[in-house]
Amino acid sequence: MSKWTTGYINHITHWTPSLFSLTIMADIQPFIAGQFTQLSLEIDGQRIQRPYSFVNAPNQNTFEFYITTIEHGKLTPYLQQLQSGDQIQMTHQSTGYFTxxxxxxxxxxxxxxxxxxxxxxxxxxxxxxxxxxxxxxxxxxxxxxxxxxxxxxxxxxxxxxxxxxxxxxxxxxxxxxxxxxxxxxxxxxxxxxxxxxxxxxxxxxxxxxxxxxxxxxxxxxxxxxxxxxxxxxxxxxxxxxxxxxxx
Ligand SMILES: Cc1cc2nc3c(=O)[nH]c(=O)nc-3n(C[C@H](O)[C@H](O)[C@H](O)COP(=O)(O)OP(=O)(O)OC[C@H]3O[C@@H](n4cnc5c(N)ncnc54)[C@H](O)[C@@H]3O)c2cc1C
The missing domain is CATH 3.40.50.80 (Nucleotide-binding domain of ferredoxin-NADP reductase (FNR) module)
Structure with missing residues:
Protein backbone atom coordinates (compact mmCIF):
# COMPACT_ATOMS: atom_id res chain seq x y z
CA MET A 1 0.00 0.00 0.00
CA SER A 2 1.24 3.51 -0.79
CA LYS A 3 2.56 5.53 2.12
CA TRP A 4 0.39 8.46 0.98
CA THR A 5 -3.35 9.05 1.01
CA THR A 6 -5.09 11.92 -0.75
CA GLY A 7 -7.06 14.08 1.65
CA TYR A 8 -9.37 17.02 0.98
CA ILE A 9 -9.40 20.31 2.85
CA ASN A 10 -12.68 20.58 4.66
CA HIS A 11 -12.10 23.95 6.29
CA ILE A 12 -9.34 26.43 7.05
CA THR A 13 -9.57 28.86 9.97
CA HIS A 14 -7.23 31.85 9.87
CA TRP A 15 -6.81 32.85 13.52
CA THR A 16 -4.09 35.47 13.06
CA PRO A 17 -1.88 36.51 10.12
CA SER A 18 0.41 33.55 10.92
CA LEU A 19 -1.70 30.98 12.81
CA PHE A 20 -4.28 28.80 11.12
CA SER A 21 -6.04 25.46 11.52
CA LEU A 22 -6.79 23.00 8.76
CA THR A 23 -9.43 20.30 8.89
CA ILE A 24 -8.91 17.49 6.43
CA MET A 25 -11.04 14.54 5.34
CA ALA A 26 -8.98 11.48 4.45
CA ASP A 27 -9.06 7.71 4.74
CA ILE A 28 -6.14 6.92 7.04
CA GLN A 29 -5.29 4.24 9.61
CA PRO A 30 -6.37 4.88 13.22
CA PHE A 31 -3.90 6.88 15.29
CA ILE A 32 -3.22 7.30 19.02
CA ALA A 33 -3.85 10.71 20.64
CA GLY A 34 -0.50 12.57 20.72
CA GLN A 35 0.78 11.08 17.47
CA PHE A 36 1.56 12.96 14.27
CA THR A 37 1.18 12.46 10.54
CA GLN A 38 3.10 13.96 7.62
CA LEU A 39 1.33 16.54 5.46
CA SER A 40 2.66 17.02 1.98
CA LEU A 41 2.16 19.20 -1.09
CA GLU A 42 3.87 19.18 -4.46
CA ILE A 43 5.58 22.55 -4.80
CA ASP A 44 7.40 23.45 -8.03
CA GLY A 45 7.51 19.78 -8.99
CA GLN A 46 8.95 18.68 -5.65
CA ARG A 47 7.12 16.89 -2.84
CA ILE A 48 7.58 18.77 0.44
CA GLN A 49 6.51 16.98 3.61
CA ARG A 50 6.53 17.92 7.29
CA PRO A 51 5.20 16.29 10.49
CA TYR A 52 2.07 17.71 12.18
CA SER A 53 0.35 16.59 15.40
CA PHE A 54 -3.39 15.89 15.39
CA VAL A 55 -5.57 18.30 17.38
CA ASN A 56 -8.67 16.11 17.11
CA ALA A 57 -9.30 12.99 19.16
CA PRO A 58 -8.85 9.70 17.30
CA ASN A 59 -12.59 9.03 17.32
CA GLN A 60 -13.40 12.23 15.40
CA ASN A 61 -13.64 11.77 11.65
CA THR A 62 -12.15 14.96 10.28
CA PHE A 63 -8.51 15.59 11.08
CA GLU A 64 -7.49 18.93 12.52
CA PHE A 65 -4.05 20.55 12.53
CA TYR A 66 -2.92 23.80 14.15
CA ILE A 67 -0.09 25.40 12.21
CA THR A 68 2.23 28.42 12.35
CA THR A 69 3.25 29.94 9.06
CA ILE A 70 7.02 30.24 8.93
CA GLU A 71 8.28 33.19 6.93
CA HIS A 72 10.15 31.74 3.93
CA GLY A 73 9.28 28.23 5.19
CA LYS A 74 9.24 25.52 2.52
CA LEU A 75 5.74 24.20 3.28
CA THR A 76 3.69 26.34 5.66
CA PRO A 77 3.20 29.41 3.38
CA TYR A 78 1.57 27.01 0.86
CA LEU A 79 -0.52 25.22 3.50
CA GLN A 80 -1.84 28.62 4.61
CA GLN A 81 -3.16 29.31 1.10
CA LEU A 82 -5.19 26.10 0.82
CA GLN A 83 -8.96 26.37 0.41
CA SER A 84 -11.93 24.08 1.01
CA GLY A 85 -11.94 21.22 -1.50
CA ASP A 86 -8.20 21.42 -2.27
CA GLN A 87 -6.22 18.18 -2.22
CA ILE A 88 -3.41 17.40 0.21
CA GLN A 89 -1.32 14.30 0.79
CA MET A 90 -1.23 12.68 4.24
CA THR A 91 0.62 9.59 5.41
CA HIS A 92 -1.67 6.60 5.69
CA GLN A 93 -0.02 5.58 8.96
CA SER A 94 0.58 8.00 11.86
CA THR A 95 3.47 7.68 14.25
CA GLY A 96 5.09 8.99 17.45
CA TYR A 97 5.60 8.13 21.11
CA PHE A 98 4.36 11.36 22.69
CA THR A 99 1.30 9.44 23.87
C1 LIG B 1 6.70 15.55 15.76
C2 LIG B 1 6.45 16.93 15.18
C3 LIG B 1 5.17 17.45 15.18
C4 LIG B 1 4.94 18.74 14.70
N1 LIG B 1 3.68 19.25 14.75
C5 LIG B 1 3.47 20.54 14.36
C6 LIG B 1 2.17 21.13 14.50
O1 LIG B 1 1.20 20.49 14.94
N2 LIG B 1 2.03 22.43 14.10
C7 LIG B 1 3.09 23.17 13.58
O2 LIG B 1 2.90 24.37 13.26
N3 LIG B 1 4.32 22.62 13.46
C8 LIG B 1 4.52 21.33 13.80
N4 LIG B 1 5.77 20.77 13.63
C9 LIG B 1 6.78 21.53 12.87
C10 LIG B 1 6.56 21.26 11.34
O3 LIG B 1 6.87 19.92 11.05
C11 LIG B 1 7.43 22.14 10.42
O4 LIG B 1 8.76 22.10 10.85
C12 LIG B 1 6.95 23.58 10.38
O5 LIG B 1 5.58 23.65 10.01
C13 LIG B 1 7.78 24.42 9.41
O6 LIG B 1 7.68 23.92 8.11
P1 LIG B 1 8.21 24.79 6.88
O7 LIG B 1 8.52 23.83 5.75
O8 LIG B 1 7.26 25.89 6.52
O9 LIG B 1 9.52 25.45 7.43
P2 LIG B 1 11.06 25.06 7.13
O10 LIG B 1 11.46 25.62 5.81
O11 LIG B 1 11.22 23.57 7.28
O12 LIG B 1 11.76 25.84 8.33
C14 LIG B 1 11.95 25.20 9.58
C15 LIG B 1 12.16 26.25 10.67
O13 LIG B 1 10.91 26.80 11.05
C16 LIG B 1 10.87 27.04 12.46
N5 LIG B 1 9.71 26.29 13.02
C17 LIG B 1 9.32 25.03 12.72
N6 LIG B 1 8.16 24.69 13.36
C18 LIG B 1 7.81 25.77 14.07
C19 LIG B 1 6.71 26.04 14.92
N7 LIG B 1 5.72 25.12 15.14
N8 LIG B 1 6.65 27.26 15.52
C20 LIG B 1 7.61 28.18 15.30
N9 LIG B 1 8.69 27.98 14.49
C21 LIG B 1 8.79 26.79 13.89
C22 LIG B 1 12.21 26.59 13.01
O14 LIG B 1 13.05 27.69 13.11
C23 LIG B 1 12.71 25.64 11.97
O15 LIG B 1 14.10 25.56 11.95
C24 LIG B 1 6.02 19.49 14.14
C25 LIG B 1 7.30 18.94 14.12
C26 LIG B 1 7.52 17.70 14.66
C27 LIG B 1 8.94 17.14 14.65
Whole structure:
Protein backbone atom coordinates (compact mmCIF):
# COMPACT_ATOMS: atom_id res chain seq x y z
CA MET A 1 0.00 0.00 0.00
CA SER A 2 1.24 3.51 -0.79
CA LYS A 3 2.56 5.53 2.12
CA TRP A 4 0.39 8.46 0.98
CA THR A 5 -3.35 9.05 1.01
CA THR A 6 -5.09 11.92 -0.75
CA GLY A 7 -7.06 14.08 1.65
CA TYR A 8 -9.37 17.02 0.98
CA ILE A 9 -9.40 20.31 2.85
CA ASN A 10 -12.68 20.58 4.66
CA HIS A 11 -12.10 23.95 6.29
CA ILE A 12 -9.34 26.43 7.05
CA THR A 13 -9.57 28.86 9.97
CA HIS A 14 -7.23 31.85 9.87
CA TRP A 15 -6.81 32.85 13.52
CA THR A 16 -4.09 35.47 13.06
CA PRO A 17 -1.88 36.51 10.12
CA SER A 18 0.41 33.55 10.92
CA LEU A 19 -1.70 30.98 12.81
CA PHE A 20 -4.28 28.80 11.12
CA SER A 21 -6.04 25.46 11.52
CA LEU A 22 -6.79 23.00 8.76
CA THR A 23 -9.43 20.30 8.89
CA ILE A 24 -8.91 17.49 6.43
CA MET A 25 -11.04 14.54 5.34
CA ALA A 26 -8.98 11.48 4.45
CA ASP A 27 -9.06 7.71 4.74
CA ILE A 28 -6.14 6.92 7.04
CA GLN A 29 -5.29 4.24 9.61
CA PRO A 30 -6.37 4.88 13.22
CA PHE A 31 -3.90 6.88 15.29
CA ILE A 32 -3.22 7.30 19.02
CA ALA A 33 -3.85 10.71 20.64
CA GLY A 34 -0.50 12.57 20.72
CA GLN A 35 0.78 11.08 17.47
CA PHE A 36 1.56 12.96 14.27
CA THR A 37 1.18 12.46 10.54
CA GLN A 38 3.10 13.96 7.62
CA LEU A 39 1.33 16.54 5.46
CA SER A 40 2.66 17.02 1.98
CA LEU A 41 2.16 19.20 -1.09
CA GLU A 42 3.87 19.18 -4.46
CA ILE A 43 5.58 22.55 -4.80
CA ASP A 44 7.40 23.45 -8.03
CA GLY A 45 7.51 19.78 -8.99
CA GLN A 46 8.95 18.68 -5.65
CA ARG A 47 7.12 16.89 -2.84
CA ILE A 48 7.58 18.77 0.44
CA GLN A 49 6.51 16.98 3.61
CA ARG A 50 6.53 17.92 7.29
CA PRO A 51 5.20 16.29 10.49
CA TYR A 52 2.07 17.71 12.18
CA SER A 53 0.35 16.59 15.40
CA PHE A 54 -3.39 15.89 15.39
CA VAL A 55 -5.57 18.30 17.38
CA ASN A 56 -8.67 16.11 17.11
CA ALA A 57 -9.30 12.99 19.16
CA PRO A 58 -8.85 9.70 17.30
CA ASN A 59 -12.59 9.03 17.32
CA GLN A 60 -13.40 12.23 15.40
CA ASN A 61 -13.64 11.77 11.65
CA THR A 62 -12.15 14.96 10.28
CA PHE A 63 -8.51 15.59 11.08
CA GLU A 64 -7.49 18.93 12.52
CA PHE A 65 -4.05 20.55 12.53
CA TYR A 66 -2.92 23.80 14.15
CA ILE A 67 -0.09 25.40 12.21
CA THR A 68 2.23 28.42 12.35
CA THR A 69 3.25 29.94 9.06
CA ILE A 70 7.02 30.24 8.93
CA GLU A 71 8.28 33.19 6.93
CA HIS A 72 10.15 31.74 3.93
CA GLY A 73 9.28 28.23 5.19
CA LYS A 74 9.24 25.52 2.52
CA LEU A 75 5.74 24.20 3.28
CA THR A 76 3.69 26.34 5.66
CA PRO A 77 3.20 29.41 3.38
CA TYR A 78 1.57 27.01 0.86
CA LEU A 79 -0.52 25.22 3.50
CA GLN A 80 -1.84 28.62 4.61
CA GLN A 81 -3.16 29.31 1.10
CA LEU A 82 -5.19 26.10 0.82
CA GLN A 83 -8.96 26.37 0.41
CA SER A 84 -11.93 24.08 1.01
CA GLY A 85 -11.94 21.22 -1.50
CA ASP A 86 -8.20 21.42 -2.27
CA GLN A 87 -6.22 18.18 -2.22
CA ILE A 88 -3.41 17.40 0.21
CA GLN A 89 -1.32 14.30 0.79
CA MET A 90 -1.23 12.68 4.24
CA THR A 91 0.62 9.59 5.41
CA HIS A 92 -1.67 6.60 5.69
CA GLN A 93 -0.02 5.58 8.96
CA SER A 94 0.58 8.00 11.86
CA THR A 95 3.47 7.68 14.25
CA GLY A 96 5.09 8.99 17.45
CA TYR A 97 5.60 8.13 21.11
CA PHE A 98 4.36 11.36 22.69
CA THR A 99 1.30 9.44 23.87
CA UNK A 100 -0.33 8.71 27.22
CA UNK A 101 0.53 5.01 27.07
CA UNK A 102 4.20 6.08 27.38
CA UNK A 103 3.46 8.08 30.57
CA UNK A 104 3.71 6.31 33.94
CA UNK A 105 1.00 6.64 36.62
CA UNK A 106 1.34 9.69 38.86
CA UNK A 107 -0.73 12.07 40.94
CA UNK A 108 -0.44 15.17 38.70
CA UNK A 109 0.13 15.15 34.96
CA UNK A 110 1.46 18.45 33.63
CA UNK A 111 0.90 19.15 29.91
CA UNK A 112 3.12 22.06 28.91
CA UNK A 113 3.06 23.56 25.40
CA UNK A 114 4.42 26.49 23.48
CA UNK A 115 2.48 27.71 20.43
CA UNK A 116 1.17 24.96 18.17
CA UNK A 117 2.62 22.39 20.59
CA UNK A 118 -0.78 22.46 22.32
CA UNK A 119 -2.12 20.07 19.64
CA UNK A 120 -1.23 16.66 21.15
CA UNK A 121 -2.77 17.60 24.52
CA UNK A 122 -6.02 18.76 22.91
CA UNK A 123 -6.19 15.39 21.17
CA UNK A 124 -5.61 13.51 24.45
CA UNK A 125 -8.06 15.64 26.44
CA UNK A 126 -10.74 15.47 23.76
CA UNK A 127 -10.38 11.69 23.65
CA UNK A 128 -11.14 11.61 27.39
CA UNK A 129 -9.69 8.13 27.99
CA UNK A 130 -6.64 6.86 29.94
CA UNK A 131 -6.82 9.92 32.22
CA UNK A 132 -8.57 8.37 35.25
CA UNK A 133 -5.19 7.23 36.61
CA UNK A 134 -4.14 10.87 37.21
CA UNK A 135 -5.67 12.69 40.17
CA UNK A 136 -5.08 16.08 38.56
CA UNK A 137 -4.11 17.37 35.13
CA UNK A 138 -2.60 20.80 34.45
CA UNK A 139 -2.63 22.18 30.90
CA UNK A 140 -0.27 25.10 30.26
CA UNK A 141 -0.25 27.05 27.00
CA UNK A 142 2.64 29.47 26.55
CA UNK A 143 2.55 31.98 23.68
CA UNK A 144 4.05 35.35 22.76
CA UNK A 145 0.88 37.47 22.48
CA UNK A 146 -2.67 37.05 23.77
CA UNK A 147 -3.98 36.82 20.17
CA UNK A 148 -2.02 33.54 19.92
CA UNK A 149 -4.31 31.86 22.48
CA UNK A 150 -6.46 30.52 19.63
CA UNK A 151 -7.60 27.38 21.46
CA UNK A 152 -8.43 29.05 24.78
CA UNK A 153 -12.20 28.54 24.26
CA UNK A 154 -11.61 24.79 23.74
CA UNK A 155 -9.29 24.68 26.78
CA UNK A 156 -12.03 26.34 28.86
CA UNK A 157 -14.65 23.93 27.50
CA UNK A 158 -12.44 20.98 28.47
CA UNK A 159 -11.86 22.49 31.91
CA UNK A 160 -15.64 22.57 32.47
CA UNK A 161 -15.98 18.99 31.22
CA UNK A 162 -13.34 17.66 33.65
CA UNK A 163 -15.13 19.29 36.63
CA UNK A 164 -12.17 20.41 38.75
CA UNK A 165 -9.73 17.71 37.64
CA UNK A 166 -8.22 19.87 34.85
CA UNK A 167 -6.49 23.19 35.63
CA UNK A 168 -5.59 25.45 32.72
CA UNK A 169 -3.01 28.23 32.74
CA UNK A 170 -1.89 30.56 29.96
CA UNK A 171 1.57 32.12 29.89
CA UNK A 172 2.37 35.13 27.68
CA UNK A 173 5.95 36.24 27.10
CA UNK A 174 5.58 39.61 25.38
CA UNK A 175 2.61 41.36 26.98
CA UNK A 176 0.62 41.29 30.21
CA UNK A 177 -2.93 39.94 30.09
CA UNK A 178 -5.39 39.28 32.93
CA UNK A 179 -5.33 35.69 34.28
CA UNK A 180 -2.18 34.90 32.26
CA UNK A 181 1.28 34.61 33.74
CA UNK A 182 3.88 36.90 32.20
CA UNK A 183 7.22 35.41 31.18
CA UNK A 184 8.63 32.05 30.09
CA UNK A 185 7.85 28.61 31.47
CA UNK A 186 11.40 27.65 32.59
CA UNK A 187 11.74 30.85 34.65
CA UNK A 188 8.23 30.47 36.09
CA UNK A 189 9.18 26.99 37.26
CA UNK A 190 12.56 28.11 38.60
CA UNK A 191 11.02 30.98 40.61
CA UNK A 192 8.06 28.89 41.81
CA UNK A 193 5.41 31.24 40.38
CA UNK A 194 3.79 28.63 38.14
CA UNK A 195 3.10 26.20 40.99
CA UNK A 196 2.10 29.04 43.33
CA UNK A 197 -0.45 30.36 40.82
CA UNK A 198 -1.95 26.96 40.05
CA UNK A 199 -1.72 25.78 43.66
CA UNK A 200 -0.21 22.40 42.81
CA UNK A 201 3.43 21.54 43.57
CA UNK A 202 5.83 19.86 41.14
CA UNK A 203 7.82 17.02 42.69
CA UNK A 204 9.53 13.80 41.67
CA UNK A 205 7.13 11.89 43.94
CA UNK A 206 3.89 13.32 42.54
CA UNK A 207 4.41 14.71 39.05
CA UNK A 208 4.98 13.76 35.44
CA UNK A 209 5.69 16.62 33.02
CA UNK A 210 5.03 16.49 29.28
CA UNK A 211 6.72 19.23 27.22
CA UNK A 212 5.92 20.02 23.58
CA UNK A 213 6.87 22.67 21.05
CA UNK A 214 9.77 25.11 20.97
CA UNK A 215 13.05 23.24 21.59
CA UNK A 216 14.45 26.12 23.69
CA UNK A 217 11.44 25.87 26.04
CA UNK A 218 11.81 22.08 26.18
CA UNK A 219 15.56 22.20 26.90
CA UNK A 220 15.39 25.03 29.45
CA UNK A 221 12.41 23.49 31.24
CA UNK A 222 14.18 20.13 31.47
CA UNK A 223 17.17 21.94 33.04
CA UNK A 224 14.88 23.72 35.55
CA UNK A 225 13.15 20.44 36.43
CA UNK A 226 16.45 18.58 36.82
CA UNK A 227 17.41 21.15 39.45
CA UNK A 228 14.29 19.99 41.31
CA UNK A 229 15.29 16.32 41.18
CA UNK A 230 13.13 15.27 38.19
CA UNK A 231 14.65 13.26 35.35
CA UNK A 232 13.82 12.34 31.75
CA UNK A 233 11.50 9.37 31.36
CA UNK A 234 12.87 6.50 29.29
CA UNK A 235 11.28 3.10 28.76
CA UNK A 236 14.39 1.43 30.22
CA UNK A 237 14.77 3.99 33.02
CA UNK A 238 11.50 5.49 34.33
CA UNK A 239 11.57 9.21 35.12
CA UNK A 240 9.31 12.25 35.21
CA UNK A 241 9.72 14.18 31.94
CA UNK A 242 8.48 13.28 28.43
CA UNK A 243 9.13 15.68 25.58
CA UNK A 244 8.55 16.40 21.90
CA UNK A 245 10.54 19.07 20.06
CA UNK A 246 8.93 20.58 16.97
CA UNK A 247 12.25 21.58 15.41
C1 LIG B 1 6.70 15.55 15.76
C2 LIG B 1 6.45 16.93 15.18
C3 LIG B 1 5.17 17.45 15.18
C4 LIG B 1 4.94 18.74 14.70
N1 LIG B 1 3.68 19.25 14.75
C5 LIG B 1 3.47 20.54 14.36
C6 LIG B 1 2.17 21.13 14.50
O1 LIG B 1 1.20 20.49 14.94
N2 LIG B 1 2.03 22.43 14.10
C7 LIG B 1 3.09 23.17 13.58
O2 LIG B 1 2.90 24.37 13.26
N3 LIG B 1 4.32 22.62 13.46
C8 LIG B 1 4.52 21.33 13.80
N4 LIG B 1 5.77 20.77 13.63
C9 LIG B 1 6.78 21.53 12.87
C10 LIG B 1 6.56 21.26 11.34
O3 LIG B 1 6.87 19.92 11.05
C11 LIG B 1 7.43 22.14 10.42
O4 LIG B 1 8.76 22.10 10.85
C12 LIG B 1 6.95 23.58 10.38
O5 LIG B 1 5.58 23.65 10.01
C13 LIG B 1 7.78 24.42 9.41
O6 LIG B 1 7.68 23.92 8.11
P1 LIG B 1 8.21 24.79 6.88
O7 LIG B 1 8.52 23.83 5.75
O8 LIG B 1 7.26 25.89 6.52
O9 LIG B 1 9.52 25.45 7.43
P2 LIG B 1 11.06 25.06 7.13
O10 LIG B 1 11.46 25.62 5.81
O11 LIG B 1 11.22 23.57 7.28
O12 LIG B 1 11.76 25.84 8.33
C14 LIG B 1 11.95 25.20 9.58
C15 LIG B 1 12.16 26.25 10.67
O13 LIG B 1 10.91 26.80 11.05
C16 LIG B 1 10.87 27.04 12.46
N5 LIG B 1 9.71 26.29 13.02
C17 LIG B 1 9.32 25.03 12.72
N6 LIG B 1 8.16 24.69 13.36
C18 LIG B 1 7.81 25.77 14.07
C19 LIG B 1 6.71 26.04 14.92
N7 LIG B 1 5.72 25.12 15.14
N8 LIG B 1 6.65 27.26 15.52
C20 LIG B 1 7.61 28.18 15.30
N9 LIG B 1 8.69 27.98 14.49
C21 LIG B 1 8.79 26.79 13.89
C22 LIG B 1 12.21 26.59 13.01
O14 LIG B 1 13.05 27.69 13.11
C23 LIG B 1 12.71 25.64 11.97
O15 LIG B 1 14.10 25.56 11.95
C24 LIG B 1 6.02 19.49 14.14
C25 LIG B 1 7.30 18.94 14.12
C26 LIG B 1 7.52 17.70 14.66
C27 LIG B 1 8.94 17.14 14.65
Missing amino acids: LNEVPDCETLWMVATGTGIAPYLSMLQQKTDLARFKQIVLIHAVRYRQDLCYLPLMQQLQRFYQGKLSIQTVISRESYPNSLYGRVPQLIANGLLEQTIGIPISAEQSHIMLCGNPAMVNDTISALKQRGLSKHLRRKPGHITSERYW
